[in-house]
């Protein structure tokens with residue numbers, strides 16, 4: 001049986017869907033682990049008792065804990081660059097350029113943006129609880145979660161003259177304008193922190209990224225919302241992993257179906273050949289067996305004018321029905337890409353051996 005050819009496009013589809021499924025599954029596992037750790041993390045209120053709890057904890061450290069408190073700067077707070085009455089501890093100013101680029105494939109203008117300028121400023125800050133107890137937040141840049149809110153957003157559009165518009169259509173790029181945004185973590189905002197809680201030797205409480213590799217969170221939403229966000233992320237990765245696995249299984253099924261069809265054609269040919277050989281064996285007047293190469297070579301000259309029109313070596317030994325042409329040997333008939341007579345192109349319904357008297 002000839003080998004089973006897999007098309008490049010099929011191999012690419014199969015490989016891509018399996019790889020995508022694997023990647024999505026890994027990301028799902030990762031977010032699921034994060035979610036489990038979040039669910040198991042103990043909650044603590046920031047008050048005088050927190051220090052006592054940490055004092056009796058081995059290493060004066062809680063590996064993964066949830067706390068919630070109001071943001072207060074350690075020193076002078078930052079002032080918003082756009083609204084003087086807003087104070088914060090983290091500030092991020094972004095200037096983005098928006099332009100429309102002509103996409104010749106979809107024949108539409110698509111939006112594209114580019115960061116022109118970015119500035120992040122921070123001052124040390126603490127989370128304050130119901131009494132004066134404060135927990136200092138360290139390494140906030142490593143934290144996930146939304147912990148800043150937009151305090152300023154302004155779009156500066158570009159005004160064009162007539163010649164500019166002509167130029168844009170010729171170059172395929174249109175500058176829309178610049179978007180200026182400012183995000184801040186405001187003083188007094190309630191912040192949920194999930195991380196490693198440690199009591200320093202100088203008696204200060206600190207929240208820092210967990211040393212056991214768990215994810216560090218700082219979020220202005222409450223803990224349940226944070227949990228919900230993680231749940232939906234895990235759900236998305238799970239859905240994507242399943243969808244790509246189904247796509248991969250679909251490609252495999254398709255390949256299996258094609259292989260089965262090819263096998264069926266092969267079995268059909270084998271059956272036909274056995275029938276052909278049986279008919280030849282039953283009739284002693286039939287010519288030498290199809291595969292009898294040596295016997296044919298001996299009588300080569302005699303057969304030359306009677307040679308198969310395809311291979312020009314073996315004698316014509318079969319009748320193609322219904323047209324009745326005697327033009328090829330049985331091996332060549334079986335090798336025809338389609339069951340059509342090579343002389344008159346009529347479709348072949350049956351083949352019978354040729355008998356000489």
Ligand SMILES: [Zn+2]
Nearest residue numbers: 308311329332
């Ligand atoms: Zn032939």
Ligand SMILES: [Zn+2]
Nearest residue numbers: 323325341344
């Ligand atoms: Zn014919």
